Amino acid sequence: MKFTDGYWMMLPGVRSQSPVDVLDVESGPGSLSVYGTVWPIRDRTDLLAGPLVTLTFTAPMADVIAVTITHLDGGDPRGPEFPVTAFAGMKGIVHETEEKAVLASGALSAHVSRSAPWRVEFRAGDRVLTASRAKSTAFIETGDGSHYIREQLDLGADHFVYGLGERFGPMVKNGQSVDSWNADGGTSTEQSYKCVPFYLTNAGYGVFVNHPGKVSFEVASEAVSRVQFSVRDQSLQYFVIHGPTPKEILRKFTALTGRPALPPAWSFGLWLSTSFTTSYDEETVTGFVEGMRERDLPVSVFHFDCFWMREFQWCDFAWDPRTFPDPRGMLARLKERGLRICLWINPYVAQRSPLFAEGKAKGYFLKRPDQEVWQWDLWQPGLAVVDFTNPAARDWWTAKLDALLDMGVDCFKTDFGERIPTDVAYFDGSDPERMHNYYSYLFNECVFELLRSRFGAGGAVVFARAATAGGQRFPVHWGGDCECTFEAMAENLRGGLSLGMSGFGFWSHDIGGFIGTPEPELFKRWIAFGLLSSHSRLHGHDSYRVPWLFDEESVRVLRTFTELKCRLMPYLYEVAREACTGGVPMMRAMPIEFPGDPSCTHLERQYMLGPDLLVAPVLTHGGHVAYYVPEGTWTSFRTGEPTRGGRWVRETHAFDSVPLLVRPGAVIPVGAIGDRPDYDYGTGVTLRAYELAEGRTVTVTVPSPDGRPCSTFTVTRRGGAVHAERHGAPGEWRLLLVGVRKVASVLGGTMEPHEHGTLLQATGNRLTAVR
Structure with missing residues (x-):
C-alpha cells in the first residue's frame, strides 16, 4: 500500500510517525529490545506523550534474525499464525557499546545505532546486507482511522528481488506493487492463487514477513531504492535470513516454515483428466484409457473433474448415479489397468447438497457475525464454506473423503480456497482477515493428513491450487486457470519459477492451457514443457486433452516426452528427495543455480530441472527459441552435441525436440524403463x-x-x-x-x-x- 505523495509529502489524510531517537535498550537471554521515540528528547516535557516504538530482536535459528515492531500491545492476540519453527537452544548473542547495540545470529547480525539518525543495519561480517533508516519504520494512520505498521529495507542499485508467491508477471519484482492476498484471478493478472510474504534477493539475504493476512509490498516502487512492506495491525514481525547463496536462503526459510513431503513416485507420471465441463461417463473414461494404451502412451493417474458429482450439489462427495451407476466397480476396473485415481473437490458445500443441512445443523460452516451461515451464489448456488478451525467439522468433512478412499480413490485435486470471505466468524475466534490466505493451509493440510494417515509417509499427494507460506508442506501445486496461448504458457512458467523461489518444491500446470482449445502447434510445445516439469497433467476446460484429437504427431510427441520423463526418474526422484530435505525446488530459476552470473538475473523463459539439466521451452510459433547457456561446454541430452556456453543461443526445434542441455561435469542416471515412473x-x-x-x-x-x-x-x-x-x-x-x-x-x-x-x-x- 502506498502512503506518500512523492518524496516530500504524505497522501491526503495520512499521518506517519517514525522513531528518531533510541530512548533505551534492554537485553535479555538471546534477545534485544529497543525503544525509540518519534521526536528528539530535549527535556522531560518530551517524555509525556507517545508513541513509543518497540523493536524486539531475537534469533530463532542460526543466520536468521526476527524483528518485531510493536505500537499498542493491549489487544488479545488472534490467530492464525504461520507455523514457524524456533530451534531449541538457539539464542542470539547480544553485544552493547555506547555507540550501538548488536544481536548476532551465526554470521548475521543486527546493529542498532544509539544516536541519531535512526538506523538498523543487518550485516554479514562487515558487509551491510540491508538497513532500515530514518523514516523507514513507521506507524501510519489513514483518513478512515486505519492503523498500519510499515517497514522499508534498503535495496542496492544491483540488487534484485524474487519470490512473493506464484506471480505471473516479471520474475524480477523490482518496480512492482504486490499485495499478498489470495484470489481466483487466473494467470494473466496481478492476482495470485498462492501468495507468500517472502522475498529472496541476489544480495545474500531474504525477508519473510510473518503475517498471514494482507501484506502489501512496494518493491522498489514507492521508494525506488527500498523494499517496503506494511500491514494493517498494531504489530509486525519479519525475519531477515542470511544465505549467502539463494539455495542457502531457501534452505533456511523452509527450515522455518516447513519443507514438502516427498510425493509418491507414481505421481511423477502422466495425469490424464476428463477436463472440466466436458461430457463423460465410464465408457468415455475407458475409451480414453484404452486409446492411450493402444498408442503406447503410459498414463499413471486418471483424474475425474467436477462433474463426477451431480450438478448444483458440489461438494457432497456422492457420484452422480445417472452417469456412474457403479462407481466402486468402475474404479476397480480402472485400477486393474494400473491406474491411480484422483477426484476433484473443493471446500464449499452448495445449498442443494444433502450435506448442507447437516453441516448447518451442526455448526460446521463459516458464519456471519450474526451467527447465520455465510452464503453466496458465486460458483455454486447458496454455497457455504467449511470451517476448518472446528475439529468436529474437519472430522465430519474428512470422513466423507475417507469413504471415497475406501472405494479406491488415491488422491484429490483440492481446488479453490482463495476468495475466502472476511465478514465471517470462525469457530476458534480467528481473525477473518488473517484467515483469508491461511484458509488454504488448513484446507490442504486437512486433505493431505487424511491421505498420509491412509497411505503412510511418501504415499500422500494432492493437486492443490491455493496456498500461502507453509503450504509447501502439502504438495503438489498447480498454476491455475490459463488461456490456450503461447503467452499463457510463458505466464505459467514465470509463476512456477516465482513459486519455487518462495519455498515450494513441486509445481505443475495444465498442458495445452485451460481456457479454450489449443492449436496443435501450441499443444505439442506445451507437452515438452509439461513433461519436463515436476508433475505433468493433461487438463482443459471445455474440450478433451487426449492427443489424437489434435493430430497424430501430438501422439508421437506425447509418447516421446512421457518416455523421456520416465527414463529420467532415477535423476528426478533424487532431485525430489533433495527438495524435501533441503528446500530447493525441482524447477529452479537460473539465479538459484548461477547466482554469480549477471546474465542469469532476469532469465524467465528457461530453468534448471534439478542442478544439472537446463530446459528452455519453445514459447513461440515456428519452433524458434533463444536461450542463455552459462559458462562451460554443455551437451544436448537428446543428441549428444556440445554447446559452448557463456553466450546466447538461437535454435529452431521440431516438435519432438526442446533445448535440454546437461551441465558440464554432471553424471545423469538414466533408467531402463520408459513406460512408468515407479520402478x-x-x-x-x-x-x-x-x-x-x-x-x-x-x-x-x-x-x-x-x-x-x-x-x-x-x-x-x-x-x-x-x-x-x-x-x-x-x-x-x-x-x-x-x-x-x-x-x-x-x-x-x-x-x-x-x-x-x-x-x-x-x-x-x-x-x-x-x-
Whole structure:
C-alpha cells in the first residue's frame, strides 16, 4: 500500500510517525529490545506523550534474525499464525557499546545505532546486507482511522528481488506493487492463487514477513531504492535470513516454515483428466484409457473433474448415479489397468447438497457475525464454506473423503480456497482477515493428513491450487486457470519459477492451457514443457486433452516426452528427495543455480530441472527459441552435441525436440524403463557422464521409490582414465562416456559404440575405462 505523495509529502489524510531517537535498550537471554521515540528528547516535557516504538530482536535459528515492531500491545492476540519453527537452544548473542547495540545470529547480525539518525543495519561480517533508516519504520494512520505498521529495507542499485508467491508477471519484482492476498484471478493478472510474504534477493539475504493476512509490498516502487512492506495491525514481525547463496536462503526459510513431503513416485507420471465441463461417463473414461494404451502412451493417474458429482450439489462427495451407476466397480476396473485415481473437490458445500443441512445443523460452516451461515451464489448456488478451525467439522468433512478412499480413490485435486470471505466468524475466534490466505493451509493440510494417515509417509499427494507460506508442506501445486496461448504458457512458467523461489518444491500446470482449445502447434510445445516439469497433467476446460484429437504427431510427441520423463526418474526422484530435505525446488530459476552470473538475473523463459539439466521451452510459433547457456561446454541430452556456453543461443526445434542441455561435469542416471515412473531405478541404470574434468569425482545417488536402500555410485576421472564404482548391493548397470569416441581398454566390463559416445557394460561393481 502506498502512503506518500512523492518524496516530500504524505497522501491526503495520512499521518506517519517514525522513531528518531533510541530512548533505551534492554537485553535479555538471546534477545534485544529497543525503544525509540518519534521526536528528539530535549527535556522531560518530551517524555509525556507517545508513541513509543518497540523493536524486539531475537534469533530463532542460526543466520536468521526476527524483528518485531510493536505500537499498542493491549489487544488479545488472534490467530492464525504461520507455523514457524524456533530451534531449541538457539539464542542470539547480544553485544552493547555506547555507540550501538548488536544481536548476532551465526554470521548475521543486527546493529542498532544509539544516536541519531535512526538506523538498523543487518550485516554479514562487515558487509551491510540491508538497513532500515530514518523514516523507514513507521506507524501510519489513514483518513478512515486505519492503523498500519510499515517497514522499508534498503535495496542496492544491483540488487534484485524474487519470490512473493506464484506471480505471473516479471520474475524480477523490482518496480512492482504486490499485495499478498489470495484470489481466483487466473494467470494473466496481478492476482495470485498462492501468495507468500517472502522475498529472496541476489544480495545474500531474504525477508519473510510473518503475517498471514494482507501484506502489501512496494518493491522498489514507492521508494525506488527500498523494499517496503506494511500491514494493517498494531504489530509486525519479519525475519531477515542470511544465505549467502539463494539455495542457502531457501534452505533456511523452509527450515522455518516447513519443507514438502516427498510425493509418491507414481505421481511423477502422466495425469490424464476428463477436463472440466466436458461430457463423460465410464465408457468415455475407458475409451480414453484404452486409446492411450493402444498408442503406447503410459498414463499413471486418471483424474475425474467436477462433474463426477451431480450438478448444483458440489461438494457432497456422492457420484452422480445417472452417469456412474457403479462407481466402486468402475474404479476397480480402472485400477486393474494400473491406474491411480484422483477426484476433484473443493471446500464449499452448495445449498442443494444433502450435506448442507447437516453441516448447518451442526455448526460446521463459516458464519456471519450474526451467527447465520455465510452464503453466496458465486460458483455454486447458496454455497457455504467449511470451517476448518472446528475439529468436529474437519472430522465430519474428512470422513466423507475417507469413504471415497475406501472405494479406491488415491488422491484429490483440492481446488479453490482463495476468495475466502472476511465478514465471517470462525469457530476458534480467528481473525477473518488473517484467515483469508491461511484458509488454504488448513484446507490442504486437512486433505493431505487424511491421505498420509491412509497411505503412510511418501504415499500422500494432492493437486492443490491455493496456498500461502507453509503450504509447501502439502504438495503438489498447480498454476491455475490459463488461456490456450503461447503467452499463457510463458505466464505459467514465470509463476512456477516465482513459486519455487518462495519455498515450494513441486509445481505443475495444465498442458495445452485451460481456457479454450489449443492449436496443435501450441499443444505439442506445451507437452515438452509439461513433461519436463515436476508433475505433468493433461487438463482443459471445455474440450478433451487426449492427443489424437489434435493430430497424430501430438501422439508421437506425447509418447516421446512421457518416455523421456520416465527414463529420467532415477535423476528426478533424487532431485525430489533433495527438495524435501533441503528446500530447493525441482524447477529452479537460473539465479538459484548461477547466482554469480549477471546474465542469469532476469532469465524467465528457461530453468534448471534439478542442478544439472537446463530446459528452455519453445514459447513461440515456428519452433524458434533463444536461450542463455552459462559458462562451460554443455551437451544436448537428446543428441549428444556440445554447446559452448557463456553466450546466447538461437535454435529452431521440431516438435519432438526442446533445448535440454546437461551441465558440464554432471553424471545423469538414466533408467531402463520408459513406460512408468515407479520402478526399480537401480536395476539397469545407465550413468551418463558429461565433460568430466581431470581429478573430479562425482557421487550419484539413485533413489528407490519403494523405501529400499538407495544405490550410490562414484565416477572419477584421474590420470587419463575414468573410474566408476557401485557401492552397496550389486546390480546391473552401465556407464556412458558422452562425447568420448575412443577408449583404449576397459576393466570390469565390456564396451560398445554408442551414438553419444562409448557405452561400458559393468560385469561387477567396478569399471575403469582407459582413454
